[in-house]
Amino acid sequence: xxxxxxxxxxxxxxxxxxxxxxxxxxxxxxxxxxxxxxxxxxxxxxxxxxxxxxxxxxxxxxxxxxxxxxxxxxxxxxxxxxxxxxxxxxxxxxxxxxxxxxxxxxxxxxxxxxxxxxxxxxxxxxxxxxxxxxxxxxxxxxxxxxxxxxxxxxxxxxxxxxxxxxxxxxxxxxxxxxxxxxxxxxxxxxxxxxxxxxxxxxxxxxxxxxxxxxxxxxxxxxxxxxxxxxxxxxxxxx
Amino acid sequence: xxxxxxxxxxxxxxxxxxxxxxxxxxxxxxxxxxxxxxxxxxxxxxxxxxxxxxxxxxxxxxxxxxxxxxxxxxxxxxxxxxxxxxxxxxxxxxxxxxxxxxxxxxxxxxxxxxxxxxxxxxxxxxxxxxxxxxxxxxxxxxxxxxxxxxxxxxxxxxxxxxxxxxxxxxxxxxxxxxxxxxxxxxxxxxxxxxxxxxxxxxxxxxxxxxxxxxxxxxxxxxxxxxxxxxxxxxxxxxxxxxxxxxxxxxxxxxxxxxx
Numbered sequence: 001x002x003x004x005x006x007x008x009x010x011x012x013x014x015x016x017x018x019x020x021x022x023x024x025x026x027x028x029x030x031x032x033x034x035x036x037x038x039x040x041x042x043x044x045x046x047x048x049x050x051x052x053x054x055x056x057x058x059x060x061x062x063x064x065x066x067x068x069x070x071x072x073x074x075x076x077x078x079x080x081x082x083x084x085x086x087x088x089x090x091x092x093x094x095x096x097x098x099x100x101x102x103x104x105x106x107x108x109x110x111x112x113x114x115x116x117x118x119x120x121x122x123x124x125x126x127x128x129x130x131x132x133x134x135x136x137x138x139x140x141x142x143x144x145x146x147x148x149x150x151x152x153x154x155x156x157x158x159x160x161x162x163x164x165x166x167x168x169x170x171x172x173x174x175x176x177x178x179x180x181x182x183x184x185x186x187x188x189x190x191x192x193x194x195x196x197x198x199x200x201x202x203x204x205x206x207x208x209x210x211x212x213x214x215x216x217x218x219x220x221x222x223x224x225x226x227x228x229x230x231x232x233x234x235x236x237x238x
Numbered sequence: 239x240x241x242x243x244x245x246x247x248x249x250x251x252x253x254x255x256x257x258x259x260x261x262x263x264x265x266x267x268x269x270x271x272x273x274x275x276x277x278x279x280x281x282x283x284x285x286x287x288x289x290x291x292x293x294x295x296x297x298x299x300x301x302x303x304x305x306x307x308x309x310x311x312x313x314x315x316x317x318x319x320x321x322x323x324x325x326x327x328x329x330x331x332x333x334x335x336x337x338x339x340x341x342x343x344x345x346x347x348x349x350x351x352x353x354x355x356x357x358x359x360x361x362x363x364x365x366x367x368x369x370x371x372x373x374x375x376x377x378x379x380x381x382x383x384x385x386x387x388x389x390x391x392x393x394x395x396x397x398x399x400x401x402x403x404x405x406x407x408x409x410x411x412x413x414x415x416x417x418x419x420x421x422x423x424x425x426x427x428x429x430x431x432x433x434x435x436x437x438x439x440x441x442x443x444x445x446x447x448x449x450x451x452x453x454x455x456x457x458x459x460x461x462x463x464x465x466x467x468x469x470x471x472x473x474x475x476x477x478x479x480x481x482x483x484x485x486x487x488x489x490x491x492x493x494x495x496x497x
Contacts, residue, residue: 012457053406106353107408107429108448143429144407163408163448164457171307172315172449 001068001185005168013164014061021054035059036149043150056145060110063147064160069187076188080195087137094139095182098159101141102178108162109143113191114153115198117205135202154198157191283321284335284358286314289365296370299469304453312449313361319354327351335359336434343435356430360410364445369472376473380441380480387422394424395467398444401426402463405446411463413442413476415483439483441476 021038025031030038030051039059042052075091076084088094094113102111116138137156140148148155159181166177289309294302324330330351333341339359342352375381375391388394394413401411401424409428416423416438425433426446433440444466451462 008456016457109407164452167449167452168456171453172311 001180002169005165008168009160009165010061010065014058017054017057017061021051021058024051024054039147039149043146053145056147059149060145060147060158060160063155064110064158066190067157067159067187068181068185069190071184072187073182073184074186074188076192078192080188080192083137083195088139094137097139099175099178099182101139102159102161103175105141105143105161107143109141110147111141111159111161112139112148112153112155113157114138114140114148114155115195115202116153117198117202135199154194154201156194156198157186283324284317286317287362287365289368291370296368296470299454299465300368301454304450307453308445308449309361309365313358316354316357316361320351320358323351323354335362339432339434353430356432359434360430360432360443360445363440364410364443364450366475367442367444367472368466368470369474371469372472373467373469374473376476378477379484380473380477383422383480394422397424399460399463399467402444402446403459408447411444411446412440414438414440415480415487417487420487439479439486441479441483442471444471 025038030041033041035055035058038051038055042049042055044052075081081091084091084094088097098111098113105111114137115135117135138153140151140153142148147158159178161174161178166174170177170180286309289305293305293309296305330338330342335355335358338351338355342349342355344352376384381391384391384394388397398411398413405411405426405428407428409426409431411424411426412433414423414425414433415421418437422441423438425438427433444463446459446463451459455462455465
């Protein structure tokens with residue numbers, strides 16, 4: 001990835017997203033929030049508010065730069081490799097799926113490796129049988145500025161497939177760019193670290209949910225003790 | 239041992255060309271055979287239409303290299319993708335490119351062939367929306383209609399360039415004749431969407447996918463859009479398209495039955 005590309009991609013595109021975002025949120029309620037919160041709030045369940053594009057792109061690009069390193073590539077190891085092999089069959093099959101997602105994202109967008117916990121981000125839906133197996137790695141692609149945070153996934157790795165990311169170095173040959181990215185640039189250490197954080201986060205949320213459910217149950221049982229049915233002469237069965 | 243029926247009714251293109259010396263689209267044909275021979279079905283394929291100027295003719299505003307990559311590789315890729323779909327699927331047989339775009343759009347739930355078909359259409363249209371020595375302002379009917387619908391040519395130009403600057407992600411900016419409202423408008427579309435799917439009639443388009451300008455202008459969309467309006471846009475093409483569009487709107491679109 002040439003210096004020219006970095007100078008434009010980071011120095012102009014990424015910088016513009018940050019500056020424009022700041023202009024958009026100054027003085028609003030979004031101003032003090034963390035970037036991730038700004039993204040989720042302005043995503044507005046799909047009905048995006050104006051700051052979304054800039055916020056998401058600022059986050060996406062930071063995430064993208066950190067997904068790479070000089071002398072990267074190769075294969076992951078340890079727990080990450082185990083999970084990849086468990087969820088994709090083999091590292092090669094994961095590679096194929098990731099490359100295919102990146103190549104088939106039509107228009108501008110991103111391809112991701114993400115950690116998906118056993119939650120459903122729908123307000124009134126519950127996963128009735130949450131199990132360890134639901135927590136898994138997935139490959140997803142997203143258009144324009146969308147990123148998996150809005151689906152409540154934990155992103156681990158991304159590749160930018162907006163044309164500005166590869167046009168100076170590869171012109172229209174996106175598949176070459178993707179291959180080079182996977183062979184020479186990916187920083188698996190960073191991805192592994194993100195996986196650990198994602199798993200810790202998932203466990204923490206599970207514990208919090210357990211706690212909250214228990215609290216609610218306690219409250220309900222207290223109420224039940226207090227309920228008194230006032231009967232008339234006839235007894236009514238409920 | 240068979241008769242070849244050629245269907246010449248497929249209109250040559252959706253928009254009148256300045257130099258009708260292109261490779262004509264092949265006729266759909268089917269060979270009927272007698273006897274026990276298996277009839278090989280011959281289906282027509284689309285060819286890559288060359289722009290009505292040489293690849294370096296738009297310099298210095300659009301480089302030869304951009305044309306080589308954009309037309310020679312990307313546009314060609316879409317044509318090849320389209321042909322691959324046509325080879326697989328009988329259902330798509332018999333449509334003109336315009337119709338194929340509308341049918342495969344499928345009211346917003348596009349069929350797989352849509353992206354390739356519409357991108358072929360879009361790029362054919364885009365090359366012909368430009369000419370060497372383009373720009374300046376339109377004349378006669380087009381100018382009158384623009385002034386009627388936008389107030390002034392300057393206002394139209396501002397709207398057009400504004401749309402180009404505010405389009406997020408990949409897409410196109412169009413000057414269209416809106417069929418129902420019978421007026422011109424500037425619209426911007428995402429990815430490959432084309433105003434045909436809303437039954438409007440495109441008059442001019444500007445390709446705002448990054449591949450269209452990145453080699454020449456990098457991230458400077460503003461300069462690219464201005465250069466397009468000042469030096470590249472072909473008001474001649476717009477004039478002939480407008481005449482045809484007005485006829486369609488005023489007189490209704492002709493229904494030519496396919497034999």
